[in-house]
Amino acid sequence: MAAIRRTARIRPRRPLPTPPEPPPAAELTSDGDSRAPEVKVRAFRIGFIGTLGVLVALLLGGVVGQLSTVILYVVFALFLALGLDPLVTWLERWMPRWVAILLIVAGVLGVVALLVATIVPIIIEQTQYLIDHWEEIGEDVAGSPIVVWLQGLLGEDFQLETLIQDATDWLGDPANLASLGGGVLAVGAGIAGGFTGVVIVLILMLYFMASLRSMERYSAKFVPASSRAGYLDLTDDITSSVGRYVMGQVSLGLINGALSFIYLSIIGAPSPILLAFIAFLCSLVPLVGTLTGAIIISLVCLTASPITALAAIIYYLVYMQVEAYVLSPRIMNKAVAVPGALVVIAAVAGGTLGGVLGALVAIPVAASLIIIIEKVVFPRQDAI
Numbered sequence: 001m002a003a004i005r006r007t008a009r010i011r012p013r014r015p016l017p018t019p020p021e022p023p024p025a026a027e028l029t030s031d032g033d034s035r036a037p038e039v040k041v042r043a044f045r046i047g048f049i050g051t052l053g054v055l056v057a058l059l060l061g062g063v064v065g066q067l068s069t070v071i072l073y074v075v076f077a078l079f080l081a082l083g084l085d086p087l088v089t090w091l092e093r094w095m096p097r098w099v100a101i102l103l104i105v106a107g108v109l110g111v112v113a114l115l116v117a118t119i120v121p122i123i124i125e126q127t128q129y130l131i132d133h134w135e136e137i138g139e140d141v142a143g144s145p146i147v148v149w150l151q152g153l154l155g156e157d158f159q160l161e162t163l164i165q166d167a168t169d170w171l172g173d174p175a176n177l178a179s180l181g182g183g184v185l186a187v188g189a190g191i192a193g194g195f196t197g198v199v200i201v202l203i204l205m206l207y208f209m210a211s212l213r214s215m216e217r218y219s220a221k222f223v224p225a226s227s228r229a230g231y232l233d234l235t236d237d238i239t240s241s242v243g244r245y246v247m248g249q250v251s252l253g254l255i256n257g258a259l260s261f262i263y264l265s266i267i268g269a270p271s272p273i274l275l276a277f278i279a280f281l282c283s284l285v286p287l288v289g290t291l292t293g294a295i296i297i298s299l300v301c302l303t304a305s306p307i308t309a310l311a312a313i314i315y316y317l318v319y320m321q322v323e324a325y326v327l328s329p330r331i332m333n334k335a336v337a338v339p340g341a342l343v344v345i346a347a348v349a350g351g352t353l354g355g356v357l358g359a360l361v362a363i364p365v366a367a368s369l370i371i372i373i374e375k376v377v378f379p380r381q382d383a384i
Helices: 002-008 043-066 068-091 097-132 134-142 145-154 160-172 174-180 184-210 212-220 225-267 272-283 289-302 306-335 340-383
Strands: none
Touching: 043 068, 068 097, 068 184, 068 212, 068 225, 068 340, 097 184, 097 272, 184 212, 212 225, 225 272, 225 289, 225 306, 225 340, 272 289, 289 306
Protein backbone atom coordinates (compact mmCIF):
# COMPACT_ATOMS: atom_id res chain seq x y z
CA MET A 1 0.00 0.00 0.00
CA ALA A 2 2.85 2.43 0.77
CA ALA A 3 4.36 1.75 -2.62
CA ILE A 4 1.02 2.39 -4.26
CA ARG A 5 0.64 5.69 -2.37
CA ARG A 6 4.19 6.74 -3.25
CA THR A 7 3.46 6.00 -6.87
CA ALA A 8 0.24 7.94 -6.76
CA ARG A 9 2.04 11.01 -5.39
CA ILE A 10 4.30 11.29 -8.47
CA ARG A 11 3.43 14.49 -10.25
CA PRO A 12 2.69 14.32 -13.96
CA ARG A 13 5.25 15.87 -16.34
CA ARG A 14 4.70 19.41 -17.43
CA PRO A 15 3.74 19.79 -21.05
CA LEU A 16 6.43 21.21 -23.32
CA PRO A 17 5.98 24.91 -24.14
CA THR A 18 4.45 25.45 -27.49
CA PRO A 19 6.63 27.44 -29.94
CA PRO A 20 5.55 30.99 -30.57
CA GLU A 21 3.35 31.49 -33.52
CA PRO A 22 5.08 33.05 -36.55
CA PRO A 23 4.05 36.58 -37.41
CA PRO A 24 1.17 36.74 -39.78
CA ALA A 25 2.17 36.78 -43.40
CA ALA A 26 1.53 39.88 -45.37
CA GLU A 27 -1.87 39.86 -46.90
CA LEU A 28 -2.43 41.85 -50.01
CA THR A 29 -5.90 43.10 -50.58
CA SER A 30 -7.37 43.66 -53.94
CA ASP A 31 -6.43 47.35 -53.80
CA GLY A 32 -2.76 46.59 -53.02
CA ASP A 33 -2.80 47.39 -49.26
CA SER A 34 -0.49 45.16 -47.10
CA ARG A 35 -1.62 43.71 -43.80
CA ALA A 36 2.04 43.15 -42.60
CA PRO A 37 3.58 45.27 -39.78
CA GLU A 38 4.44 48.72 -40.99
CA VAL A 39 8.14 49.39 -41.80
CA LYS A 40 9.11 53.01 -41.40
CA VAL A 41 11.89 54.32 -43.63
CA ARG A 42 13.31 57.55 -42.24
CA ALA A 43 14.55 58.94 -45.52
CA PHE A 44 15.34 62.39 -44.12
CA ARG A 45 17.55 61.03 -41.34
CA ILE A 46 19.44 58.70 -43.68
CA GLY A 47 19.97 61.45 -46.25
CA PHE A 48 21.07 63.96 -43.61
CA ILE A 49 23.62 61.57 -42.05
CA GLY A 50 24.92 60.60 -45.49
CA THR A 51 25.33 64.25 -46.46
CA LEU A 52 27.23 64.93 -43.22
CA GLY A 53 29.54 62.00 -44.00
CA VAL A 54 30.26 63.36 -47.47
CA LEU A 55 30.95 66.84 -46.07
CA VAL A 56 33.34 65.44 -43.46
CA ALA A 57 35.16 63.45 -46.16
CA LEU A 58 35.49 66.57 -48.32
CA LEU A 59 36.75 68.55 -45.32
CA LEU A 60 39.38 65.92 -44.52
CA GLY A 61 40.43 65.83 -48.17
CA GLY A 62 40.86 69.61 -48.16
CA VAL A 63 42.89 69.47 -44.94
CA VAL A 64 45.15 66.77 -46.41
CA GLY A 65 45.57 68.87 -49.56
CA GLN A 66 46.56 71.93 -47.52
CA LEU A 67 49.01 69.87 -45.46
CA SER A 68 50.48 68.01 -48.43
CA THR A 69 53.83 69.82 -48.13
CA VAL A 70 54.07 69.09 -44.41
CA ILE A 71 53.16 65.44 -44.99
CA LEU A 72 55.84 65.28 -47.68
CA TYR A 73 58.44 66.63 -45.25
CA VAL A 74 57.41 64.12 -42.56
CA VAL A 75 57.50 61.14 -44.94
CA PHE A 76 60.88 62.13 -46.37
CA ALA A 77 62.37 62.72 -42.91
CA LEU A 78 61.07 59.38 -41.64
CA PHE A 79 62.44 57.69 -44.76
CA LEU A 80 65.89 59.18 -44.12
CA ALA A 81 65.75 58.27 -40.42
CA LEU A 82 64.95 54.65 -41.27
CA GLY A 83 67.72 54.65 -43.83
CA LEU A 84 70.33 55.86 -41.34
CA ASP A 85 69.09 53.64 -38.51
CA PRO A 86 71.29 50.62 -39.47
CA LEU A 87 74.36 52.85 -39.24
CA VAL A 88 73.21 54.15 -35.85
CA THR A 89 72.66 50.57 -34.65
CA TRP A 90 76.15 49.62 -35.80
CA LEU A 91 77.72 52.57 -33.93
CA GLU A 92 75.76 51.69 -30.78
CA ARG A 93 78.21 48.83 -30.20
CA TRP A 94 80.86 51.31 -29.07
CA MET A 95 78.92 54.37 -27.87
CA PRO A 96 75.51 55.51 -26.60
CA ARG A 97 72.77 55.99 -29.14
CA TRP A 98 72.58 59.77 -28.76
CA VAL A 99 76.31 60.09 -29.43
CA ALA A 100 75.98 57.93 -32.55
CA ILE A 101 73.07 60.06 -33.78
CA LEU A 102 75.03 63.28 -33.24
CA LEU A 103 78.04 61.86 -35.11
CA ILE A 104 75.91 60.80 -38.08
CA VAL A 105 74.04 64.11 -38.23
CA ALA A 106 77.32 66.01 -37.99
CA GLY A 107 78.74 63.87 -40.79
CA VAL A 108 75.69 64.47 -43.00
CA LEU A 109 75.81 68.22 -42.39
CA GLY A 110 79.55 68.23 -43.06
CA VAL A 111 79.10 66.46 -46.39
CA VAL A 112 76.29 68.84 -47.39
CA ALA A 113 78.39 71.87 -46.43
CA LEU A 114 81.37 70.51 -48.37
CA LEU A 115 79.25 69.93 -51.45
CA VAL A 116 77.70 73.39 -51.23
CA ALA A 117 81.11 75.02 -50.77
CA THR A 118 82.47 73.11 -53.75
CA ILE A 119 79.55 73.18 -56.17
CA VAL A 120 78.02 76.64 -55.64
CA PRO A 121 81.15 78.52 -56.81
CA ILE A 122 81.31 76.28 -59.88
CA ILE A 123 77.64 76.99 -60.67
CA ILE A 124 78.22 80.74 -60.29
CA GLU A 125 81.33 80.57 -62.47
CA GLN A 126 79.64 78.57 -65.20
CA THR A 127 76.58 80.84 -65.12
CA GLN A 128 78.80 83.89 -65.52
CA TYR A 129 80.63 82.20 -68.38
CA LEU A 130 77.32 81.42 -70.13
CA ILE A 131 76.20 85.02 -69.78
CA ASP A 132 79.46 86.42 -71.13
CA HIS A 133 79.93 83.96 -74.02
CA TRP A 134 76.31 83.09 -74.86
CA GLU A 135 76.51 84.22 -78.51
CA GLU A 136 79.76 82.33 -79.10
CA ILE A 137 78.26 79.17 -77.59
CA GLY A 138 75.23 79.48 -79.85
CA GLU A 139 77.42 79.89 -82.93
CA ASP A 140 79.56 76.90 -81.94
CA VAL A 141 76.48 74.71 -81.46
CA ALA A 142 74.96 75.85 -84.77
CA GLY A 143 78.20 75.11 -86.62
CA SER A 144 79.00 71.79 -84.87
CA PRO A 145 79.47 68.67 -87.03
CA ILE A 146 76.40 67.02 -85.45
CA VAL A 147 74.14 69.91 -86.48
CA VAL A 148 75.62 69.87 -89.98
CA TRP A 149 75.01 66.12 -90.20
CA LEU A 150 71.42 66.49 -89.01
CA GLN A 151 70.88 69.34 -91.47
CA GLY A 152 72.00 67.05 -94.27
CA LEU A 153 69.50 64.42 -93.19
CA LEU A 154 66.59 66.86 -92.83
CA GLY A 155 67.17 68.66 -96.14
CA GLU A 156 67.26 72.30 -97.12
CA ASP A 157 63.58 72.87 -96.33
CA PHE A 158 64.24 72.50 -92.60
CA GLN A 159 66.71 75.17 -91.46
CA LEU A 160 68.06 73.70 -88.22
CA GLU A 161 70.77 76.33 -87.86
CA THR A 162 68.18 79.11 -88.03
CA LEU A 163 66.08 77.47 -85.32
CA ILE A 164 69.12 77.10 -83.05
CA GLN A 165 70.07 80.74 -83.62
CA ASP A 166 66.50 81.91 -82.86
CA ALA A 167 66.42 79.83 -79.68
CA THR A 168 69.79 81.22 -78.64
CA ASP A 169 68.64 84.81 -79.21
CA TRP A 170 65.42 84.19 -77.27
CA LEU A 171 67.23 82.61 -74.32
CA GLY A 172 69.79 85.41 -74.36
CA ASP A 173 67.13 87.99 -73.50
CA PRO A 174 66.91 88.39 -69.68
CA ALA A 175 63.23 89.32 -69.92
CA ASN A 176 62.43 85.98 -71.56
CA LEU A 177 64.40 84.11 -68.91
CA ALA A 178 62.51 85.93 -66.17
CA SER A 179 59.16 85.02 -67.71
CA LEU A 180 60.32 81.45 -68.27
CA GLY A 181 61.29 81.01 -64.63
CA GLY A 182 58.19 82.73 -63.30
CA GLY A 183 59.95 85.97 -62.48
CA VAL A 184 62.83 86.82 -60.18
CA LEU A 185 60.62 86.92 -57.10
CA ALA A 186 59.12 83.52 -57.83
CA VAL A 187 62.57 82.00 -58.32
CA GLY A 188 63.83 83.59 -55.11
CA ALA A 189 60.77 82.36 -53.22
CA GLY A 190 61.33 78.86 -54.59
CA ILE A 191 64.97 78.86 -53.45
CA ALA A 192 64.02 80.15 -49.99
CA GLY A 193 61.24 77.56 -49.72
CA GLY A 194 63.63 74.78 -50.73
CA PHE A 195 66.17 75.86 -48.11
CA THR A 196 63.44 75.99 -45.45
CA GLY A 197 62.25 72.53 -46.47
CA VAL A 198 65.78 71.11 -46.15
CA VAL A 199 66.12 72.56 -42.64
CA ILE A 200 62.71 71.17 -41.58
CA VAL A 201 63.54 67.73 -42.98
CA LEU A 202 66.89 67.65 -41.15
CA ILE A 203 65.29 68.64 -37.85
CA LEU A 204 62.51 66.05 -38.22
CA MET A 205 65.08 63.43 -39.20
CA LEU A 206 67.02 64.15 -36.01
CA TYR A 207 63.90 63.76 -33.86
CA PHE A 208 62.83 60.57 -35.64
CA MET A 209 66.28 59.02 -35.27
CA ALA A 210 66.32 59.82 -31.54
CA SER A 211 62.81 58.50 -30.85
CA LEU A 212 62.53 55.64 -33.34
CA ARG A 213 62.60 52.90 -30.69
CA SER A 214 60.10 54.69 -28.44
CA MET A 215 57.81 55.24 -31.44
CA GLU A 216 57.83 51.49 -32.14
CA ARG A 217 57.05 50.66 -28.49
CA TYR A 218 54.27 53.25 -28.33
CA SER A 219 52.67 52.03 -31.54
CA ALA A 220 52.77 48.49 -30.14
CA LYS A 221 50.31 49.56 -27.41
CA PHE A 222 47.56 49.73 -30.04
CA VAL A 223 48.07 45.99 -30.66
CA PRO A 224 46.64 43.32 -28.30
CA ALA A 225 49.15 42.12 -25.69
CA SER A 226 49.18 38.60 -27.14
CA SER A 227 50.36 39.92 -30.53
CA ARG A 228 52.82 42.62 -29.44
CA ALA A 229 55.91 40.43 -29.68
CA GLY A 230 55.08 39.49 -33.26
CA TYR A 231 54.25 43.11 -34.08
CA LEU A 232 57.61 44.36 -32.77
CA ASP A 233 59.40 41.64 -34.69
CA LEU A 234 57.53 42.65 -37.85
CA THR A 235 58.34 46.36 -37.41
CA ASP A 236 62.01 45.50 -36.88
CA ASP A 237 62.05 43.57 -40.16
CA ILE A 238 60.34 46.42 -42.01
CA THR A 239 62.64 49.14 -40.64
CA SER A 240 65.69 47.00 -41.38
CA SER A 241 64.46 46.43 -44.94
CA VAL A 242 63.93 50.16 -45.52
CA GLY A 243 67.32 50.97 -44.01
CA ARG A 244 69.12 48.42 -46.15
CA TYR A 245 67.38 49.74 -49.27
CA VAL A 246 68.42 53.34 -48.56
CA MET A 247 72.01 52.34 -47.86
CA GLY A 248 72.10 50.19 -51.00
CA GLN A 249 70.73 52.96 -53.21
CA VAL A 250 73.18 55.46 -51.73
CA SER A 251 76.01 52.99 -52.37
CA LEU A 252 75.02 52.74 -56.04
CA GLY A 253 74.90 56.53 -56.24
CA LEU A 254 78.35 56.89 -54.69
CA ILE A 255 79.82 54.35 -57.11
CA ASN A 256 78.28 56.15 -60.08
CA GLY A 257 79.40 59.55 -58.84
CA ALA A 258 83.00 58.45 -58.13
CA LEU A 259 83.43 56.66 -61.46
CA SER A 260 81.81 59.57 -63.32
CA PHE A 261 84.18 62.07 -61.71
CA ILE A 262 87.24 60.00 -62.66
CA TYR A 263 86.13 59.38 -66.25
CA LEU A 264 84.82 62.90 -66.92
CA SER A 265 88.07 64.35 -65.61
CA ILE A 266 90.02 62.13 -68.02
CA ILE A 267 88.02 63.11 -71.12
CA GLY A 268 88.06 66.81 -70.23
CA ALA A 269 84.36 67.35 -69.53
CA PRO A 270 83.37 70.77 -68.15
CA SER A 271 83.05 70.88 -64.34
CA PRO A 272 83.48 67.15 -63.68
CA ILE A 273 82.75 67.44 -59.96
CA LEU A 274 79.40 69.12 -60.67
CA LEU A 275 78.51 66.48 -63.27
CA ALA A 276 79.54 63.72 -60.86
CA PHE A 277 77.21 65.21 -58.23
CA ILE A 278 74.40 65.19 -60.80
CA ALA A 279 75.18 61.53 -61.53
CA PHE A 280 75.01 60.75 -57.80
CA LEU A 281 71.67 62.50 -57.31
CA CYS A 282 70.11 60.91 -60.38
CA SER A 283 71.29 57.43 -59.32
CA LEU A 284 69.18 57.70 -56.17
CA VAL A 285 66.07 57.43 -58.35
CA PRO A 286 65.46 53.77 -59.26
CA LEU A 287 65.20 52.49 -62.85
CA VAL A 288 65.35 55.78 -64.78
CA GLY A 289 67.74 57.78 -62.61
CA THR A 290 71.00 56.61 -64.16
CA LEU A 291 69.64 57.07 -67.68
CA THR A 292 68.41 60.58 -66.88
CA GLY A 293 71.76 61.55 -65.42
CA ALA A 294 73.58 60.12 -68.45
CA ILE A 295 71.45 62.21 -70.84
CA ILE A 296 72.00 65.42 -68.85
CA ILE A 297 75.76 64.86 -68.59
CA SER A 298 76.07 63.99 -72.29
CA LEU A 299 74.25 67.18 -73.27
CA VAL A 300 76.55 69.23 -71.05
CA CYS A 301 79.58 67.50 -72.57
CA LEU A 302 78.27 68.49 -75.99
CA THR A 303 79.04 72.13 -75.15
CA ALA A 304 82.72 71.15 -74.86
CA SER A 305 82.97 69.14 -78.10
CA PRO A 306 81.06 66.41 -79.96
CA ILE A 307 83.92 63.98 -79.29
CA THR A 308 83.60 64.55 -75.53
CA ALA A 309 79.85 63.99 -75.70
CA LEU A 310 80.34 60.80 -77.74
CA ALA A 311 82.87 59.52 -75.21
CA ALA A 312 80.44 60.24 -72.36
CA ILE A 313 77.60 58.45 -74.20
CA ILE A 314 79.74 55.35 -74.78
CA TYR A 315 80.85 55.29 -71.14
CA TYR A 316 77.33 55.52 -69.72
CA LEU A 317 76.04 52.87 -72.11
CA VAL A 318 78.68 50.51 -70.76
CA TYR A 319 78.17 51.60 -67.15
CA MET A 320 74.40 51.09 -67.26
CA GLN A 321 74.94 47.48 -68.37
CA VAL A 322 77.44 46.90 -65.56
CA GLU A 323 75.11 48.49 -63.01
CA ALA A 324 72.08 46.51 -64.20
CA TYR A 325 73.74 43.09 -64.33
CA VAL A 326 76.60 43.29 -61.81
CA LEU A 327 76.35 46.09 -59.24
CA SER A 328 72.60 46.35 -58.66
CA PRO A 329 71.95 42.58 -58.19
CA ARG A 330 74.86 42.22 -55.75
CA ILE A 331 73.93 45.27 -53.67
CA MET A 332 70.15 45.47 -53.84
CA ASN A 333 69.45 41.74 -53.50
CA LYS A 334 71.05 41.92 -50.06
CA ALA A 335 69.03 45.02 -49.25
CA VAL A 336 65.49 44.12 -50.34
CA ALA A 337 64.27 40.82 -51.71
CA VAL A 338 61.71 42.14 -54.21
CA PRO A 339 61.02 40.42 -57.55
CA GLY A 340 62.18 42.35 -60.60
CA ALA A 341 58.71 42.74 -62.10
CA LEU A 342 57.39 44.10 -58.80
CA VAL A 343 60.29 46.58 -58.63
CA VAL A 344 59.34 47.99 -62.05
CA ILE A 345 55.64 48.17 -61.19
CA ALA A 346 56.28 49.78 -57.79
CA ALA A 347 58.71 52.35 -59.19
CA VAL A 348 56.39 53.35 -62.05
CA ALA A 349 53.34 53.54 -59.78
CA GLY A 350 55.23 55.50 -57.11
CA GLY A 351 56.62 57.93 -59.68
CA THR A 352 53.16 58.47 -61.14
CA LEU A 353 51.57 59.13 -57.74
CA GLY A 354 54.31 60.98 -55.92
CA GLY A 355 56.95 62.05 -58.42
CA VAL A 356 60.60 61.52 -57.50
CA LEU A 357 59.84 60.96 -53.81
CA GLY A 358 57.16 58.44 -54.71
CA ALA A 359 59.63 56.50 -56.85
CA LEU A 360 62.14 56.52 -54.00
CA VAL A 361 59.66 55.26 -51.41
CA ALA A 362 57.81 52.79 -53.66
CA ILE A 363 60.33 49.94 -53.57
CA PRO A 364 60.76 49.81 -49.75
CA VAL A 365 56.98 50.03 -49.42
CA ALA A 366 56.68 47.03 -51.75
CA ALA A 367 59.30 45.19 -49.70
CA SER A 368 57.37 45.98 -46.50
CA LEU A 369 54.16 44.63 -48.02
CA ILE A 370 55.95 41.42 -48.97
CA ILE A 371 57.20 41.04 -45.38
CA ILE A 372 53.68 41.60 -44.01
CA ILE A 373 52.21 39.06 -46.43
CA GLU A 374 54.85 36.43 -45.64
CA LYS A 375 54.73 36.86 -41.85
CA VAL A 376 51.06 37.70 -41.25
CA VAL A 377 48.83 36.67 -44.11
CA PHE A 378 50.41 33.35 -45.08
CA PRO A 379 50.63 31.98 -41.48
CA ARG A 380 46.95 32.79 -40.93
CA GLN A 381 46.01 31.03 -44.16
CA ASP A 382 48.10 27.98 -43.19
CA ALA A 383 46.45 27.84 -39.75
CA ILE A 384 42.95 27.56 -41.23
